[in-house]
Amino acid sequence: MAANDLPTGRTLVADTVRRRLRIAAALALALTLALVWRFYVLQVSQYERYQTLSLDNHIRIQALPPVRGLVLDRNGVVLAQNTAVHILQVVPEKVDDLDTMLQEVDALVGLTPGEASAFRKRLKKHPAFEKILLKAKLDDVQTATFAVNEFRFPGVTLEAVLHRDYPEGILTAHVLGYVGRISERDQARLDASSYQGVHSTGKIGIEKQYEGALLGRSGFEQVEIDAHGRTLRTISRNSAVPGHSLSLTLDIDLQRVAREALGNRRGAVVAMDPASGEVLTMVSSPSFDPNLFVDGIDQNSYDALRALDDRPLFNRALYGRYAPGSTIKPVIARAVIDAGINPQERVYCPGWFTLPDSSRRYRCWRKTGHGFMNLHGAIEESCDVYFYEMGSRLGIDVMAKVLSGFGLGRITGVDLPQEPAGLVPTPEWKRASRNESWYPGEDLITVIGQGFLMVTPMQLARMTATLANRGIPVRPRILLSEEDSLSGEKISPPQAQASGQEADRVVDTELDQIIRAMAAVMHSPRGTGRASGRRSPYPIAGKTGTAQVIAIGQDEGYDESVLPEKFHDHALFIAFAPVEKPQIAIAVVVENGGSGAKVAAPIARKVMDRFFLKRLQRAALAEKSDVFG
């Protein structure tokens, strides 16, 4: 022991450490006593309080899911809402005999084989004390029947839940998207604390884009539940905050007209207000019923939808990539003027064009030729030979620049998820992606909107709006306004404040003569779109386009009657109206529609007619209320 040692330095040190060990031991003892006191307080002094909290009446803190925000069209028509439905839930450990219970429930309200097997699958995945879904969407009779008999089924509860509902269904499926059950992949991406008690999330479209605004905030409540898991009473409650309601720029009437005009064809229609970029119509056809996805679509139906050749799930308006065909000719014409070429210069069209040192004939759509054509006539009658000549003079770099300037090959910035950029080809691009050099012939293919050039209907509509704006680009948008559901306070989206237009651009007066040619397309006796411009009460500027889907050989003709439908040309059309002070810009693509003039242009005309009719009616109404008000 230290006491026997001589008082050397080492023992002095030893004494210090020993003293400290004693102090530390005393400290540890004191801290332990503090802990014991704490447990005494919890387990003895406050025992009764905690026992009530725990024993016969379990206090559960349960999340109150927020009500998802509504989505309305620009006139207040409901596009997405929440309706109450009844569901049956089961806490397995509270059921004495699951098989008997299932039989009796089946006898009472009926269970489909699918519901029963899905239930058994969930049973394996979840612990026995967790609630699992037995039957979704009971009808009124089933709900009433079960409610009367609920006492016979301990562990089975009938609950009313809110369920997302899309009243306009197929009209809005692509743009609005849908919500669905939160999947494992969603879980990895979403913040769990914001989704307490919430079982679904926006999967695509606006529902996904504005998930944050629509979701709202979960509340919670403390409830007492009895031994069967039934709620006895609510102790305290912190209400959920509902999600914001969104007004979209879409007009559901125009949406319906566009869809009906497309009929059962495959294609897309996008119309917007060129000044603000507000998207008035965005239709992709064929469509699907988004309500199927809300509760989780069953595998068979989903596979069936995906397997269809028509690809109804595919949003052609935003994701479809098409050769624009002749619809880009007005934009190319802008480059022609810019290059210092006299618009009055005439090019002779014999029906074909050849490059120097080549015998290959590039055909005009009119086999007999247009004769002498200047810029105006070449747009009006869509003469390919004039543009072949210009294309070979301009070269790909100049053309790529003007096409990019009108927003092709880049995203439009519309507020929808994962917009594709399309493609404006350049020699550098071709070298990088295919390791091939650019051929002069490809200038000619590009100038008539074929070849590698790929655009989306949304990009085409934006290009049209930019023409309508005399060169000022606009950013399309679908959210009109956001509103706090409780206070009614408007929250304007940040891009609305910037009015969508890029302020530093100035009006391009050189476009006027091109726009005059586009008006001639619709209203002159030789215009390619004259059939759709006829007797229009408002002047239209338009451009037709017909894009080949397959290459036609040198000596073959294109004969629609012998080709299978999927090889028919795509029909395209762009237009804005009125020519001066335009209020609507529209792009129509009809897959394998054949002729842009015959198939795509009438669809645009129907949508525009409806648009201006509504304007007139509203103006008349306003006038009346002025008189009587």
Place this chain on the structure above:
Amino acid sequence: MFSGRALHLDGPLLIALLFLSAFGLIVIFSASGEDWEVMVRQGIRLGISLVAMVILAQVSPETLRRLSPHLFLIGLAALLGVLFIGVVAKGAQRWLDLGLVRFQPSELMKLAVPMAVAWLLTRGRLPPGFMMILAALMITLIPAGLVVVQPDLGTGIMLIISGMIVVFLAGIRWHHIMMLLAALAALAPFLWSRLDGYQQQRVLTLFDPFADPLGSGYQTIQAQIAIGSAGTWGKGWLEGSQSHLEFIPERSTDFIFAVFAEEFGLMGVLMLVILYLFIVGRCLVMAYNTRETYSRLLMGALALTFFFYLFVNLGMVSGILPIVGVPLPLVSYGGTSMLTLMAGFGMIMGMHARRRLMT
């Protein structure tokens, strides 16, 4: 004590440790929802940890002392490695994948930090001077900081505690202690701002768990209900309704004591606390009776760090300390922590067995 002496083991300590770990297995069985597999896995870990303990007990104090700085540097390199090439598990980057095994350098540091500080301080004159204290602070705070950014706040705090215990035992003067505390107080606002939002929330929760009963307050509230509803005698093994209804998150790991307290009541708590105190006390007595200063510092530090594990865990489970994620030593489910602790006890036994060897 039978063959224990030849193996440099300590009978009373060994028996207490076995008793505690066996009890831990019983609680794990209940906390895991009566899952045999979980219990068997933990049993295997216990076996491996005991082997490690016996092996470490054979290492002489002189070897431990010589190895201290090297072990520390290896640990430090590994911690830096984790930062750059570590494996992310459960949102935190704590592991190095060595091919065969995943290795958690912060666990190695639990031993290496007190060893390195003891090594450093015994190189100079005791009690340590101001510069020595600063040096000790450095070799404690650098690894602790690396662990905190992983992020593993609990282990980081425990590393600091273990390093500071060595400094305390080495006889740091009281006015130096005051200076350190003053510095800590001055730095507190800065440290607070460096904490993650959820970590700040956990501290705030302490004062009012009902402010966020579904989020940060949930664990605290549910654990207190489980503990409080047990009363003096508890609800009985496997009868803890709160635990079995899964009201308690992390009930097999950090919050296992809530399960235990619900099922065994205040009497069980007292019994378990006494068992822990016996282990700590026995180690302190062994440190007291060891003559060599390095051994004594290290033994005392390991014993007291073990105590602080207990204190922090029980404190956070019972709602008097923030939830920092410290497991209940030798009882919580999980292997690496048990391995480190048993290795530490092996070192204590080995140093004690050779206490009369003077260097």
